[in-house]
Structures are given as structure tokens and as C-alpha cells.
Amino acid sequence: MTSKKLLHLGLDFFFQQQMDFDDAETIVPVRIMNVQRSGLQLMGEHIDRYIELSGGDFDLNLTVGDWALFDTATQRLCRRLERKSVVKRRAPGSDRREQLIAANLDTLFIVSSCNKDFNEARLERYLAIAREAHLMPLIILTKADLVDDARDYVQEASRLAAGVKVEAVNALSSNSLACLEPWLQSGQTIALLGSSGVGKSTLTNTLLGLQEIATQSIRQDDAKGRHTTTSRSMHQMPGGAWLLDTPGMRELQLVDVKSGLDDVFEEISTLATDCRFADCGHSNEPGCKIQAAIEDGEIDKERFKRWRKLAREEAINKATIAERRERDKSLGRMYKKIINEKNAKKRI
Numbered sequence: 638m639t640s641k642k643l644l645h646l647g648l649d650f651f652f653q654q655q656m657d658f659d660d661a662e663t664i665v666p667v668r669i670m671n672v673q674r675s676g677l678q679l680m681g682e683h684i685d686r687y688i689e690l691s692g693g694d695f696d697l698n699l700t701v702g703d704w705a706l707f708d709t710a711t712q713r714l715c716r717r718l719e720r721k722s723v724v725k726r727r728a729p730g731s732d733r734r735e736q737l738i739a740a741n742l743d744t745l746f747i748v749s750s751c752n753k754d755f756n757e758a759r760l761e762r763y764l765a766i767a768r769e770a771h772l773m774p775l776i777i778l779t780k781a782d783l784v785d786d787a788r789d790y791v792q793e794a795s796r797l798a799a800g801v802k803v804e805a806v807n808a809l810s811s812n813s814l815a816c817l818e819p820w821l822q823s824g825q826t827i828a829l830l831g832s833s834g835v836g837k838s839t840l841t842n843t844l845l846g847l848q849e850i851a852t853q854s855i856r857q858d859d860a861k862g863r864h865t866t867t868s869r870s871m872h873q874m875p876g877g878a879w880l881l882d883t884p885g886m887r888e889l890q891l892v893d894v895k896s897g898l899d900d901v902f903e904e905i906s907t908l909a910t911d912c913r914f915a916d917c918g919h920s921n922e923p924g925c926k927i928q929a930a931i932e933d934g935e936i937d938k939e940r941f942k943r944w945r946k947l948a949r950e951e952a953i954n955k956a957t958i959a960e961r962r963e964r965d966k967s968l969g970r971m972y973k974k975i976i977n978e979k980n981a982k983k984r985i
């Protein structure tokens with residue numbers, strides 16, 4: 638039987654059924670609570686500890702929120718459980734790899750503020766990620782206390798995807814955050830994503846009723862944050878939910894979110910399938926349904942441009958990551974061959 642503690646940690650039926658009854662008694666499920674460069678914080682029934690990563694651990698490709706099996710006899714991780722959901726991006730810079738942000742989330746809190754940070758394109762990016770991973774998105778607009786009327790922001794954000802919920806809050810006031818309670822049920826895992834300085838850690842602290850996490854004021858001139866939070870970590874809320882605070886990301890390059898994008902931009906993506914040419918570029922091809930809809934004022938031109946930019950970015954990232962994976966694989970095969978040949982020579 639699964640203990641109350643494990644249920645609260647989020648070990649639901651999806652994960653329970655992946656555990657093998659033949660496993661030794663020393664093998665127990667643990668959740669990854671915090672990811673550092675060289676180690677992980679684990680939590681389980683009677684476990685709350687940090688382990689240094691070594692050798693085979695890297696192959697498990699663990700990220701925060703993952704469930705894994707841990708052998709208490711050897712004090713090593715042995716297997717990662719299949720994920721319910723995963724959120725990822727293309728790593729920034731020239732390193733064309735995919736980077737996991739979090740796994741096994743139920744809800745995504747997309748945080749932006751009612752100031753210069755508010756940006757439709759950025760919110761659409763996060764919404765596509767949420768839809769792709771089948772997570773419930775909630776857009777939280779912080780710093781509502783600093784503007785005369787936050788309703789304009791709420792209205793604009795609500796238009797970005799069908800049925801999306803939006804709340805404007807003052808992250809420093811617990812009364813103002815009461816609207817988030819229905820989202821914070823026990824056993825639920827929620828990640829906060831958003832630029833630096835929008836108030837993700839402030840929100841977490843206020844919900845916790847503590848000043849557990851460091852926060853820092855934003856720069857006055859451009860309202861940008863200072864990247865105060867540097868690692869991803871889970872915090873248990875008074876109601877039992879797990880809230881994952883993340884560092885603000887400068888670049889959130891999309892990868893593997895084609896259907897998420899189609900979902901967020903449904904009014905455009907469904908029309909695109911009706912264009913005369915299957916490979917229509919939607920610029921001036923004859924029979925382009927999108928251009929016709931823009932002319933008729935049915936589709937917002939700016940939103941169309943944002944969709945096209947994100948769709949192109951997603952396609953390019955997907956291709957470059959696939960290429961990189963292939964290259965890494967063939968390099969791996971080559972190294973293996975060299976090592977085998979060396980060993981064979983030694984034996985002669």
C-alpha cells in the first residue's frame with residue numbers, strides 16, 4: 638500500500654503501477670526535489686537527502702519532479718519511472734541540445750507582471766509548452782498593485798488561447814493570492830515559469846507564509862530582474878501541493894511543441910489546413926485561407942506573425958536537435974569501436 642506521505646508527494650496510480658513487486662525490499666520510490674549541477678535532492682517515505690551524481694546517474698537524465706527508484710542498500714539510484722509529463726526547451730546558446738525543465742507536473746503557473754514584462758509573444762510561448770505537455774495553464778499577472786487597472790492586462794492575456802484562465806494579483810499579499818487556492822490541492826505539482834523579476838519566488842514565499850527564498854528588486858530602467866533564483870526546487874504548500882520555483886529564463890526556445898502551438902493558435906492552424914497548397918507559406922500564394930482571413934479582419938495580423946515565428950523556430954530547433962542527437966550517437970558508436978579494438982589487441 639502506498640503511504641500517505643508518498644501520495645502527498647504525488648505518487649499516484651500512474652507511478653505505482655510502474656513499480657515491480659519483484660524489486661528487492663531495499664528499493665524504494667523517491668522524487669527529485671531539487672537539481673544542482675552535480676547532485677540531486679531526493680525525497681521518499683523515510684528519505685530526505687542530497688546525493689552527488691556519478692557515472693550511470695547521468696544516463697537516467699533526471700530532472701526536478703521526476704520519480705525514480707532508489708536502492709537504500711547501495712545508496713544509488715537504479716531506474717527512472719516513466720513520466721506523466723515533461724517540459725523542455727532548447728538549451729540556450731550554440732549548444733543545440735534539449736534541456737529538461739521539469740517533469741510530472743499537473744499545472745503550469747505562467748507568471749508575468751503588469752509592467753514592461755507583459756508580452757503576448759512570450760505568454761504564447763509558455764502556453765504552447767503547457768498545451769503540449771497537457772498541463773492546465775494559469776496565467777498569473779503580478780504587480781497588479783502597481784497599476785491603476787489590471788483589467789486591461791487580464792483581458793489581453795485571456796485572448797491568447799481559448800479558455801485560458803488569468804488572475805491578476807499582488808504577489809506580496811496573501812489575501813490577493815486566495816484565488817490560487819483551488820489550484821493548490823494536495824498531491825498536485827505546479828511549476829512557476831516566467832522571466833526574471835516577475836515575482837515567482839515572492840509568490841512562493843507569500844503562499845508559504847515564509848520568507849524562505851531570496852528575492853530581489855528589479856532594475857528601475859527596464860523592469861528586468863536580476864536572476865535571483867539559480868536552481869529549481871520544490872516547496873510544499875500549506876494545503877499539500879508542491880510548488881516548483883524556477884529561475885527566470887532569458888531564452889525559452891521551443892522544441893517538440895508542434896501540437897501545443899496548433900492548439901494555442903487554433904483559429905490560425907485549422908485554417909492553414911484548408912489552404913490550396915499543402916505546403917502554403919501563407920504569404921501571397923493563391924488560395925491562401927490565412928491571408929484571406931487577415932484581409933477580412935477575422936485573424937489578427939500581428940498574432941499570425943507571432944504564430945509563424947514560433948512555428949518556424951520550433952521546426953528549426955527540432956531539426957537541429959535531431960541532427961545533434963544523430964552526431965552524438967555516431968560519435969558514441971565510434972568511441973565504442975575504438976575501445977573494443979584496443980581491448981581486442983590487448984588480448985592478442
Ligand SMILES: Nc1nc2c(ncn2[C@@H]2O[C@H](COP(=O)(O)OP(=O)(O)OP(=O)(O)O)[C@@H](O)[C@H]2O)c(=O)[nH]1
Binds near residue numbers: 781838852867884
Ligand atoms: N509591488 C509588488 N512587487 C512585487 C510583486 N511581485 C514581486 N514583486 C517584487 O519584485 C521583485 C522581484 O521578485 P522575485 O520574486 O525575486 O522575482 P523572480 O521571478 O523570482 O525572479 P528570478 O528569481 O530572478 O527569476 C521583488 O522585489 C519583489 O518584492 C507584486 O505583485 N507587487
Ligand SMILES: [Mg+2]
Binds near residue numbers: 837839882883884885
Ligand atoms: Mg526567483
Ligand SMILES: [Zn+2]
Binds near residue numbers: 919922925
Ligand atoms: Zn496559406
